[in-house]
Amino acid sequence: MSELAQTEGTQAVDIGLSTGISRLTPEKIEKVINDVIKGETGARLHTYVETCIHCGLCSEACHYYLSHDNDPHYAPVGKVKQTIWEMLRKKGKVSPEFIQQAALVTHTQCNLCKRCAQYCPFGIDIAYLMTVVRRIIHKLGCTPQYIQDTAHSHSVHLNQMWVKGDEWPDTLQWQEEEAQAEIPTLRIPLEKEGADVMYSVIAPEPKFQAQLIYQAAVIMDIAGVDLTMPATTGWDNSDMAMFTGDYEMMGRLKRSHFETATRLKVKRIVMGECGHAFRSVYDMGNRWLGWQMPPIPIVHAIDFFYEILKDGKVKVAKKFESPITLHDPCNVVRGAGLEEKARYVADQLCEEVIEMTPNKEHNYCCCAGGGVINCGPPYKMTRIQGNRIKAEQLFAAKTRGARTLITPCHNCHSGLHDIVHHYGVGLDIKFFGDILYEVMEKPELG
Numbered sequence: 249m250s251e252l253a254q255t256e257g258t259q260a261v262d263i264g265l266s267t268g269i270s271r272l273t274p275e276k277i278e279k280v281i282n283d284v285i286k287g288e289t290g291a292r293l294h295t296y297v298e299t300c301i302h303c304g305l306c307s308e309a310c311h312y313y314l315s316h317d318n319d320p321h322y323a324p325v326g327k328v329k330q331t332i333w334e335m336l337r338k339k340g341k342v343s344p345e346f347i348q349q350a351a352l353v354t355h356t357q358c359n360l361c362k363r364c365a366q367y368c369p370f371g372i373d374i375a376y377l378m379t380v381v382r383r384i385i386h387k388l389g390c391t392p393q394y395i396q397d398t399a400h401s402h403s404v405h406l407n408q409m410w411v412k413g414d415e416w417p418d419t420l421q422w423q424e425e426e427a428q429a430e431i432p433t434l435r436i437p438l439e440k441e442g443a444d445v446m447y448s449v450i451a452p453e454p455k456f457q458a459q460l461i462y463q464a465a466v467i468m469d470i471a472g473v474d475l476t477m478p479a480t481t482g483w484d485n486s487d488m489a490m491f492t493g494d495y496e497m498m499g500r501l502k503r504s505h506f507e508t509a510t511r512l513k514v515k516r517i518v519m520g521e522c523g524h525a526f527r528s529v530y531d532m533g534n535r536w537l538g539w540q541m542p543p544i545p546i547v548h549a550i551d552f553f554y555e556i557l558k559d560g561k562v563k564v565a566k567k568f569e570s571p572i573t574l575h576d577p578c579n580v581v582r583g584a585g586l587e588e589k590a591r592y593v594a595d596q597l598c599e600e601v602i603e604m605t606p607n608k609e610h611n612y613c614c615c616a617g618g619g620v621i622n623c624g625p626p627y628k629m630t631r632i633q634g635n636r637i638k639a640e641q642l643f644a645a646k647t648r649g650a651r652t653l654i655t656p657c658h659n660c661h662s663g664l665h666d667i668v669h670h671y672g673v674g675l676d677i678k679f680f681g682d683i684l685y686e687v688m689e690k691p692e693l694g
Contacts, residue, residue, distance in 0.1 A: 262626050264393025265351055272344040272388060280387045281340035285618075289380060290514075296372045297336060300325065306364040306374065311612050312357055314507055315636035316480045322634075324364040324374045329351050331381045336439075351390050352380045356627040357634065359579040359618035366609065379493065386493035394624025398488040403497055406504050407484035409451035417479045419454040423462045425558075427469075430597075431691060434469045435687045439512065441477035446514040447477050448505065450486035450522045463685040464520065470690065471561040473518075482508025485519050487528035491598075491619025495536050502533030509544045516545040518552045521679050522615055523579030523657035531583060548580055550656050553680055554589040557596045564596060570676070571600040573642070573650035575664060576611035577657035585609075594654060602650040604641050612638045614655070616663020631663065632670045639671035652676045654683065 250284060285293065307313050307323035316322045321330070331350045335342060360375040368374075385391055391399075401410045419521075424436040437443065447468065453460050468475050477483065482504040489497035506529075509517050519525060526548050534542045556562050574594050581587045587608040594601045604611060615635035620627070642653065642664075652667070653675040655661050661677060668675050 262392050264396050265348060265390055268390035269344045269348045272347060272398045277347060278340035278341060281384055283334050284384050286388060293380060296377060299370045300372055306572035307310040307367050309364040309367040311615060311637050312634040313388065315634050322357060327358055328374060332377050336519060340452055350381055351385045354378045354650060355623050356391050356620055356630050359613045359615055361619050362582050363613060366568055381492035391492045392417055394622040395488055395492055395619050395622040398622055399492045399494055399497060400500055402489050406481040406501060407451040408486045408488050409455040411451055411454055416454060416483060419458055420477060423458055423465060427462050427465050431466060431469055435477045436465050436467060438479040440515045443476035444474035444515045446509045446512055447475055447518050448483055448485045449485045449520045450525050452658060459682060463681045467684055471556045476512055476514060478508045478512060485525040485529055487525060487533060488619060488622055490528045490532055498533050501535045502529060502537055506543050507527060514643055516547055518547045521549040521570055521656040521681060523577035527579040527583055548586060550580060550586045550590050550593060552685060553593045557593060563689045565686050566687060568598045568683050568687050570652045571602055571649045572598045572652045572654050573602045573604055573645040575653060575655040576608055577660045578613050578617055582609050593680055597687055602645055602648050604645050612641055614660040614663040621659055621663055632666055635667055639667050639673055642673045642675060646673060646675060654678055654680060656680045
């Protein structure tokens with residue numbers, strides 16, 4: 249292990265991880281590893297492990313590897329060798345100390361961004377291998393404390409921010425009243441059956457960023473969207489249990505989300521600007537429940553903004569003047585192919601779009617997704633130091649004239665905020681919704 253990796257691994261104080269490790273026995277470790285590998289995986293895992301020829305072509309794809317001066321311990325294949333390969337080779341007979349390091353590698357040194365899979369000549373999905381390790385870590389009770397606390401909130405309130413039952417509709421009513429100062433007839437209908445759209449958000453919005461609900465309500469009102477929002481659980485589409493490996497909880501969350509939309513008899517779900525939530529409802533949670541595709545169509549905010557702009561449902565009064573650069577979130581670009589629609593939206597809203605290099609499906613990860621930022625303060629610098637390459641990419645875009653960074657994803661927004669401030673990049677960070685709300689035509693108050 250490199251000196252830097254040792255520093256990052258040993259300085260973090262994580263009571264959840266240390267307490268979990270202290271309770272392990274060799275017998276428990278061996279049993280859990282073999283139960284997961286034999287009972288929950290199959291040909292996919294073994295094909296990936298047996299196909300890899302250790303060529304290292306995945307290395308240059310990883311932001312951790314590039315940001316740590318090509319240290320092989322941070323290469324995707326290096327992470328696999330430090331975790332799942334050793335578990336398989338020793339048939340589960342590994343030490344508690346090994347499990348602790350495996351937890352650090354998979355939870356804090358990998359964002360599951362899947363950029364490496366694009367560079368592997370065999371298409372090996374290393375993110376999948378890392379999720380298998382996280383599943384084992386979860387079943388051993390050694391998940392980092394901060395993200396485990398978030399999963400506990402999901403289990404208690406079916407949202408990730410401990411938002412209690414009455415706090416949610418109260419927030420919607422508050423934002424409706426605020427928006428009525430701008431558009432007196434605006435409503436945020438609750439529990440309306442048969443609407444075209446159920447709008448869903450992630451819990452940090454009512455908890456910390458309620459203005460995003462305000463903006464979405466104004467945009468949908470002007471676009472003439474037949475809207476409803478639930479007053480009950482099922483409104484939060486976020487899913488940290490997906491990233492802890494607690495798939496049973498992930499299934500509960502997605503079932504609640506889809507059952508709420510079904511109860512309201514809506515035609516589709518439109519969700520806010522979040523990447524991991526889209527992954528959970530479109531690619532993982534739905535499939536854990538047995539649905540190849542979501543039982544009710546899911547539309548990401550990028551798709552929705554593209555639609556209302558292309559159809560002329562909202563018009564731009566004056567384009568955003570500050571030159572922007574666009575971050576491509578992993579889960580909606582590599583994961584859903586929305587890169588061209590994102591650029592259509594950016595071009596419609598902004599005077600000048602300056603592309604990062606690389607971009608689209610090859611863009612570097614924000615280093616916050618995959619549950620990494622949710623592992624909390626003990627690992628903040630692991631994150632920031634692990635994405636120096638992103639800071640360099642942003643500096644290059646700024647040198648070419650960019651002044652504003654648009655990122656249509658909450659975790660990307662938070663992670664890039666840390667990188668921009670730590671490295672002194674000096675870009676203003678916004679969501680697409682911020683820009684659309686600012687530049688669109690609005691009715692004049694009488």
